[in-house]
Amino acid sequence: MTCAVLRHAGILPRSGSMRVPEVDLVRAVALCMMIVYHFLFAIRFLDMADVEVLIGFWRVFAYATASLFVAIAGVSLTLAATGLRRRGESERRVAAAQLRRGLTIFAWGLVITLVTSLALEQGAILFGILHLIGLGTILAIPLVDRPRASLVIGTLCLFLGPLAARYTGPLWLVWLGFHPSDFVSLDYVPLLPWFGVLLIGVTTGWALFPNGMPRRQLRPFPGWAAPLLWLGRHTLLIYLIHAPVILAFLLAWKSIA
Template sequence: MPPPVRLPMRLPRLDALRGFALLWMIAFHFAFDLAHLRLIEADFYRDPVWTGQRIAILSLFLLCAGLGQAAARAQGQPAARFARRWLQIAGAALLVSAGSWLMFGPRYIHFGVLHGMALMLPLARWAAPLGHGLLPLAALAVVLPLLWTGPDLAGRALDWLGLMARKPATEDHVPLLPWLGPMLLGLWLGQCLLARAARCGRPGLLGGPLPAALQPLARLGRWSLSVYLLHQPLLMGGLMAGLALTRGSSGS
């Protein structure tokens, strides 16, 4: 039998995948900011070119979060370390709510991606021992909102569940359903990949080396929470400063 593979604290391939998702998100939000400032014409709320990208980016982020939870369990992550990371995410979610209130007023982000992750991560950690049972649970999370025939649970007290007829008036909304599905899928996939690597005695798809050309993506992916919090203030602040300078110079 091959010796067990000891996972490093960082998985560069997973970090690089997360870094790719961050770059895609930054490009998406840059286009959104241009549209918000009326510098380009784009409908981010109805055009499938943009709504489809949002779904893809968010799904990739949550898939990475599930893969990360699988790796953390395989590394024997203690509950205290998980709790510290959870507190960072929950605190960042509150900052996003406060900042978006200043920016968008009543359309502020009351349950966006960080709020959703703060709810989903403990659920994923609790569900991880289900093993292959995670796969039908992930499918149920995606399908249930589409098949829901019960009451429309709209309103900010319950819209975090995702069982509603339409998205609430907010700039970002990532409810439990269907978005728990991609995270559970990532958790299941990560556990399968790591179990196979352990049986073969090799690092496997997640633990293998990363080409040098992709190392910058991995470095970016290690700072995902900081990048998420800072990129929009920097993008919007830079664009607004540039507009002010342009208008100032044209008016003089």
């Protein structure tokens, strides 16, 4: 997908669009955390090192990474909606832009589902983080301007998540949080509880950036932060390519080691 198409989908900024560098920086940190975890996961997956990535510290690290990634997506929804309104866009256009953004991200999630289904004997990604952010973006359309309702519904989702995890269900409910007992996936981020994290991000966005602007004017970021800000502005592109790059690097290293 070209950068022009990504801008049309609302995933990359249009030329001259307002950016909030604090959000880009946090998004970049979340992306770096995800790359670190996926690198270690790939090392373990390829039996190159005995790294316990599914228990202990690294399990907590993975949950913290996903939580930050999803929450910042919620913050971005409030900023995007506010930015469109400041440019004089109608409510219908604001909702249409959010719908287009959600559908595009969800479509990329389906691409990952197809690739992992063809490449893996088990563990295909049926509903991972891109599926969650894409569908969550669509479901949040009526809530993006209602921070209190977002907080209440988001908190409810967080409480319902552990309850849903206690029960099994058919595979077609995997998106909601129910799945067969033998279900295995390399990345699983269902609506319960993770839609709650996104909605709390929406509430956080309104709390930190009323009218799309920070409550406090921070000092300009130093020069060393420029690479991180760049990462934060190109998160989806880097997310899509980082796993193949990691696998290619490790397989090449393994072949010559």
